Amino acid sequence: MSSFAIQARDALVVVDVQNDFVTGSLAVPGAAEVVPVLNRYLELFARCRLPVVATRDWHPASHGSFRQSGGPWPPHGVAGTPGAAFAPSLALPRGTIVISKATCNESDAYSGFQGTDLDSRLRALGIARLFVGGLATDYCVLNTVLDARRLGYEVVLLADAVRAVDLKPGDGEAAEKAMCRAGAVPIAFTDLALADAD
Ligand code: ZN
Numbered sequence: 445m446s447s448f449a450i451q452a453r454d455a456l457v458v459v460d461v462q463n464d465f466v467t468g469s470l471a472v473p474g475a476a477e478v479v480p481v482l483n484r485y486l487e488l489f490a491r492c493r494l495p496v497v498a499t500r501d502w503h504p505a506s507h508g509s510f511r512q513s514g515g516p517w518p519p520h521g522v523a524g525t526p527g528a529a530f531a532p533s534l535a536l537p538r539g540t541i542v543i544s545k546a547t548c549n550e551s552d553a554y555s556g557f558q559g560t561d562l563d564s565r566l567r568a569l570g571i572a573r574l575f576v577g578g579l580a581t582d583y584c585v586l587n588t589v590l591d592a593r594r595l596g597y598e599v600v601l602l603a604d605a606v607r608a609v610d611l612k613p614g615d616g617e618a619a620e621k622a623m624c625r626a627g628a629v630p631i632a633f634t635d636l637a638l639a640d641a642d
Pocket of ligand 1: 503509520521546603
């Protein structure tokens, strides 16, 4: 994995690095550790003037995925609340494309493509390959990556910049395997740094 260079038709997709998933109501174990790693990718993509996408849960206050509504999760990602804001230490560059998902009561979306215009916006920019990291490996990263593969994008999984909920132990590992089976290529930031140094 040493010949990995960023190319003209690449985009970076940062999945759901929101306060509720980092420190809040649905904090993912180890989530804070991905922020400085993602910041290195963000800096690289900004330096190369390549598109950066940040997805976020942007739910109504009584969203169908919340326990009070019979769903599986505690309330999280309520539109406009501090918990739904991106983690303050995440260094999103100016011009970041923000994709809000699951914005109505009846719809949930683990994938950044589901019910959004993400695919058409990427196509309009001529993007062919997505570098995907964020939260959580076994839910929104998994489903965003699988949808991206179905839609024909090449996918590079930022294996050093994802963390899993692991509701069942091993869920995260199984998700990484499923993404790789679907054609995603796992890398760490050092793989890119090595390519840079060549
Ligand atoms: Zn949600």
